Amino acid sequence: MGLFARISSATAPGNAHLAGIGLMLAAMALFSFGDALGKLVVASYSIGQLLLLRACAGLIVLSPLIWRQRAEFLRLPRPWLQLARTIIATLEVATFFLATAYLPLADVITFYLASSLFVTVGSALFLREQVDAPRWIAIVVGFVGVLVALQPSAQTMTWPALIALCASVFFAGLLLITRSLRGTPDMVLASQQFIGTLALGAVLIPSAPAGWITPDLFDSALFAIAGAVSALGLLCVNRSLRLAPASVVVPYQYTMIVWGVVFGYLVFGDWPSPAMLIGAAIIIGAGFYILLRERRGAAPGERAPGA
Known part of the structure; x- marks a missing residue:
């Protein structure tokens, strides 16, 4: 946690957007690695057990920080919005891993x-953030890259695909609420998400066909690593959204598709199609365009959003 605080305090105001972008890129790599581990695990275990x-592993990793900042839990701003964020975060994780079980x-x-x-x-409508035309164009180009990679059709729009789309809606809501709650400590926001998924997992396990399966040492390590990686990724995302507007850093989640191709091939032997590679190239190009614009536009006197 001290590392993230030092990033905020040591970063020059004009470079806050770049620091936020860097943290978002790191978070996407961490999340993708954790997602690959989760997909590997759900082949043998239920979603609830995952x-x-x-969540237990993530809370163990965060426990020293939770204890150090325990007083912060007693004075949370906008508690109903905090609760809504926890519920949305829980649904986002559950729907994502449910989709990975089939796709x-x-x-x-x-x-x-x-x-x-x-x-x-949402950032333009609800957070009143300014989104200029070039950024809109870059985001739309990145989304075109997603469509090129996916090649949507009636055959691809199955119910697991719809579940994945629901996960994307929940994730968007999570990021918008996180941005609006940027005064809340990063550790508090991260621990809330793990507490919510822990509760949902405990509820879902009795309904699983196989019930509880005691993991061996290797699988226990996979669960632990997935939780630890997710905890670090959440801290990166939350700090990123404190340093820069959502419309600036969120487009960099497009890099997840690159990591998805890499981990899909290395772990599951899923060889990407030419369309997937072309789409990934378009996505990377759009992301670099936004990055270059932010570097040129970082003025020395610019105040860091949320700082």
Whole structure:
């Protein structure tokens, strides 16, 4: 946690957007790695057990920070919005991993990335953030890359794909609420999400056909790593949204498709199609365009949003 605080305090105001972008890129790599582990695990275990054990591992990682900032839980701003965020975060994780049980990882991530457009629209409508025309164009181009990679058709729009789209809507809502609650400590926001998924996992386990399956040492390590990686990723996302507007950093979640292709091939042997590779190239190009614009536009006297 001290590292994230130092990033905020040591970053020059004009470079706050770049720091936020860097943290978002790191978060997407971490989430993709954790998602690959989760998909590997749900082949043998129920969604409920994955949520429960992953959340336990994440809370263990965060426990020293939770104890250090325990007083913050007693004075949370806008408690009803905090509760809504926890519920949405829980539904987002559950629907994402449910979709991965039936679809290749890269396909799920591709559907998932539709949330960038939802966030951009939401940030303009609800957060009153300024989204200029070039950024809109770059975001739309990135989404075109998603469509090229996915090649949507009646055959691809199955119910697992619809579940993945629901996950993208929940993720967009999560990011928008996180941005509006940027005064809340990062650790508090992260621990709320794990508490919600732990509760949902405990509820879902009795309904699983196989019930509880005691994991062996190797699978226990996978659960632990997935939880630890997710905890670090959440801290990165929350700090990113404190440093920069959602419309600036959220487009970088498009990089998840690149990681999805990499991990899908390395872990599951899913070889990307030419369309997937072309789409990924378009997405990367759109992301670099936004990054270059932010670097040129970082003025020395610019105040960091949310700082």
